[in-house]
Amino acid sequence: MELLLSNLAHGFGVAMSFDNLLFALLGALIGTAIGVLPGIGPVATISLLLPITFGQPATTAIIMLAGIYYGAQYGGSTTAILLNLPGEVSSVVTTLEGYKMARNGRAGAALTIAAVGSFFAGSVATLLVAASGPLLTQVALSFGPADYFSLMLLGLIISAVLAQGSVVKSIAMVTLGVALGLVGTDVQTGQQRFTFGVPELSDGLNFAAMAMGVFGIAEIILNLEKPEVRSVLTAKVGSLMLTREEWKRATPSVLRGTIIGSALGILPGGGASLASFGSYMMERKMSKGRHEFGNGAIEGVAGPEAANNAAAQTSFIPLLTLGIPSNAVMALMVGALIIQGIQPGPRMVESQPDLFWGLICSMWIGNLMLLVINLPMIGMWVKLLQVPYKYMYPAILTFCAIGVYSINNNVFDVYSTVFFGILGYVFNKLKMEPAPLLVGFVLGPMMEEHLRRAMLLSRGDPYIFIDFANRPISATLLVICALTLGLMLSPALRKKKEAAMAE
Amino acid sequence: MKINAKDLASGIFLLVLAAVGLWLNTDHTLGSARRMGPGYMPMLVFGLEFCFGLIVLGIAFFSGPDSLEKWTKLDFVTLAIAIAVTLVAYPLLAAVPGLESNWYALGISSTIGLFILAVSPGWRVLALVLAGMNIFGVLLDAGGLFLAIAAMVVVAAFADKDHRPLGVAGCVVFLIALCWWVFIYELDIRVNIWPTF
Numbered sequence: 001m002e003l004l005l006s007n008l009a010h011g012f013g014v015a016m017s018f019d020n021l022l023f024a025l026l027g028a029l030i031g032t033a034i035g036v037l038p039g040i041g042p043v044a045t046i047s048l049l050l051p052i053t054f055g056q057p058a059t060t061a062i063i064m065l066a067g068i069y070y071g072a073q074y075g076g077s078t079t080a081i082l083l084n085l086p087g088e089v090s091s092v093v094t095t096l097e098g099y100k101m102a103r104n105g106r107a108g109a110a111l112t113i114a115a116v117g118s119f120f121a122g123s124v125a126t127l128l129v130a131a132s133g134p135l136l137t138q139v140a141l142s143f144g145p146a147d148y149f150s151l152m153l154l155g156l157i158i159s160a161v162l163a164q165g166s167v168v169k170s171i172a173m174v175t176l177g178v179a180l181g182l183v184g185t186d187v188q189t190g191q192q193r194f195t196f197g198v199p200e201l202s203d204g205l206n207f208a209a210m211a212m213g214v215f216g217i218a219e220i221i222l223n224l225e226k227p228e229v230r231s232v233l234t235a236k237v238g239s240l241m242l243t244r245e246e247w248k249r250a251t252p253s254v255l256r257g258t259i260i261g262s263a264l265g266i267l268p269g270g271g272a273s274l275a276s277f278g279s280y281m282m283e284r285k286m287s288k289g290r291h292e293f294g295n296g297a298i299e300g301v302a303g304p305e306a307a308n309n310a311a312a313q314t315s316f317i318p319l320l321t322l323g324i325p326s327n328a329v330m331a332l333m334v335g336a337l338i339i340q341g342i343q344p345g346p347r348m349v350e351s352q353p354d355l356f357w358g359l360i361c362s363m364w365i366g367n368l369m370l371l372v373i374n375l376p377m378i379g380m381w382v383k384l385l386q387v388p389y390k391y392m393y394p395a396i397l398t399f400c401a402i403g404v405y406s407i408n409n410n411v412f413d414v415y416s417t418v419f420f421g422i423l424g425y426v427f428n429k430l431k432m433e434p435a436p437l438l439v440g441f442v443l444g445p446m447m448e449e450h451l452r453r454a455m456l457l458s459r460g461d462p463y464i465f466i467d468f469a470n471r472p473i474s475a476t477l478l479v480i481c482a483l484t485l486g487l488m489l490s491p492a493l494r495k496k497k498e499a500a501m502a503e
Numbered sequence: 504m505k506i507n508a509k510d511l512a513s514g515i516f517l518l519v520l521a522a523v524g525l526w527l528n529t530d531h532t533l534g535s536a537r538r539m540g541p542g543y544m545p546m547l548v549f550g551l552e553f554c555f556g557l558i559v560l561g562i563a564f565f566s567g568p569d570s571l572e573k574w575t576k577l578d579f580v581t582l583a584i585a586i587a588v589t590l591v592a593y594p595l596l597a598a599v600p601g602l603e604s605n606w607y608a609l610g611i612s613s614t615i616g617l618f619i620l621a622v623s624p625g626w627r628v629l630a631l632v633l634a635g636m637n638i639f640g641v642l643l644d645a646g647g648l649f650l651a652i653a654a655m656v657v658v659a660a661f662a663d664k665d666h667r668p669l670g671v672a673g674c675v676v677f678l679i680a681l682c683w684w685v686f687i688y689e690l691d692i693r694v695n696i697w698p699t700f
Binding site: 052055166168169171172175176178179182186188189191193194217220221224225388389390391393394395397398399400401402405406409411412414415417418421422425426429430431432444448451452455456459460461462 | 509510512513516517520524527531535536537538539540541542543544545548549551552555556558559562566569571572605606609610613628629632633635636637639640641643644648651652655656659660662663665666670674678681682685686690692693694
């Protein structure tokens with residue numbers, strides 16, 4: 001406990017430096033902005049800003065990128081409540097009750113509980129990250145190569161299973177991601193693989209180019225193809241204060257949302273959108289105001305908003321302790337760390353204390369900033385929605401082009417972004433979910449390394465992975481993999497998931 | 504029978520990709536399970552990919568109906584011509600002195616292809632947005648950052664029917680100013696600003 005406090009004090013020292021505060025604020029502001037704006041999400045934005053952060057120290061860079069992710073959870077609720085338009089996937093369920101509340105003249109109350117609930121959940125989840133990080137790290141340090149391989153496999157499978165759409169196609173996308181990760185120089189023999197003699201490919205496909213193309217550029221094209229929906233703000237924001245009755249109803253929902261969100265965030269493949277959905281289902285079944293659902297129940301705003309922010313924080317746990325990204329945003333963080341020369345993994349807590357503790361403390365500071373950014377300044381963010389998309393997309397395109405060029409000062413990366421833009425467009429038309437691809441791409445090279453090491457240690461005997469007596473961790477993880485796959489193939493559960501996704 | 508055209512196409516896409524991967528992988532030594540060579544992991548991954556391709560293909564016959572968007576005759580024709588022209592133009596351009604370096608041949612030939620694609624209304628948005636980005640790549644070194652941004656924004660602006668000349672001009676000026684401030688003044692990236700023809 002004392003150690004935790006001294007570590008947190010160290011973290012606050014790092015997070016309170018002028019640069020880190022500035023970039024946390026910048027991240028929070030950008031996050032809120034893209035959260036408010038429909039049509040651009042955190043994955044596209046973070047990949048867009050990835051090159052800009054390379055010039056900064058690693059801690060500062062990650063602090064800003066993290067701010068974008070949780071900032072988007074705050075901003076997303078604003079549009080959901082006021083315009084019935086989810087700014088982010090994670091705030092889809094907030095539209096259900098939030099917009100009804102706005103039409104009942106309680107928009108202000110809905111916005112307040114969304115922000116306060118998010119802040120509370122964010123603070124609790126941050127503490128959870130701080131407390132569990134070092135513990136999990138201890139466990140992770142006893143992992144051998146076989147255990148790592150199995151853990152990554154589990155991460156890949158769960159991230160595919162929980163993605164939207166067909167499970168088989170998602171797993172195929174993960175595999176495709178691993179395949180794309182093979183391009184480049186083989187680490188152990190130095191042989192060039194799948195490079196077609198192109199020197200630019202010898203370091204592998206450019207991660208930023210891929211993320212920008214598949215998410216940023218493809219999104220622009222798809223958004224332009226469908227006619228723009230202009231919603232006008234009809235509801236008045238009204239008083240931001242909650243009545244005593246509303247506080248009483250919302251408090252338990254916030255607590256439940258925090259718990260379920262924290263839990264679902266840690267899960268590989270989990271994250272903000274899954275958490276908000278899970279919390280909504282729970283509130284509709286369990287809360288005292290469940291009979292009011294559909295007519296603007298405050299529980300339906302408080303729970304999911306708390307949950308998505310809690311999950312946004314706790315999804316950093318697998319990344320910071322095991323080095324395993326649990327969703328596409330975390331995959332981008334791994335990319336950012338690797339480009340900064342830091343190998344994410346259990347040793348990060350010890351070797352990069354500034355990064356680990358500084359990030360945790362900056363998360364809390366960032367949440368505090370977001371509370372201020374969102375509540376009193378709500379009018380400013382609503383104005384942002386007046387900017388038509390036709391002025392936004394040239395800006396996104398320009399930032400993509402210059403950003404990707406500046407990584408290596410090579411136009412080849414610009415053309416690969418174009419290529420991945422086409423690929424992302426095709427994926428969308430064929431209903432192939434691109435998020436698992438990114439996770440596979442990041443984990444692929446690490447998996448190959450661990451697989452080779454494990455097989456070398458076992459003298460080529462694959463039994464090492466399922467050897468319960470000597471390697472219980474790996475075997476257990478593989479059993480969970482098999483169970484997960486088995487469950488998803490059962491028709492009953494699949495129907496449930498389809499129904500859940502359709503809502 | 505309800506065929507899911509999207510799944511069918513995905514399955515074929517995966518199968519083709521896996522087959523190409525496995526074929527390319529014949530160049531690499533496999534090694535043994537104990538001492539894996541550079542070709543071992545690709546073999547596993549593309550093998551798996553091939554299996555998933557088959558499964559997706561199989562599912563396609565039962566999970567439908569989910570048809571692809573209708574392609575007009577013009578869509579087919581422009582796509583075929585665009586690909587053909589790009590493939591012919593690339594080696595020709597690569598032989599021109601001065602264009603063999605800096606990926607000029609790749610950038611110019613694919614830009615020409617994308618402009619041909621833009622003839623068909625179905626492809627126009629896709630083609631013009633991507634052509635804009637390609638032109639940025641082609642112009643950046645010799646034309647400088649400002650010219651490249653201007654050209655990219657103007658070309659990409661045609662992808663949206665609602666754009667008016669004045670709005671586009673405003674966009675160009677604003678973005679040039681913003682990019683100068685962020686990328687040149689703050690981040691100081693190494694790139695030409697003005698044309699150096």
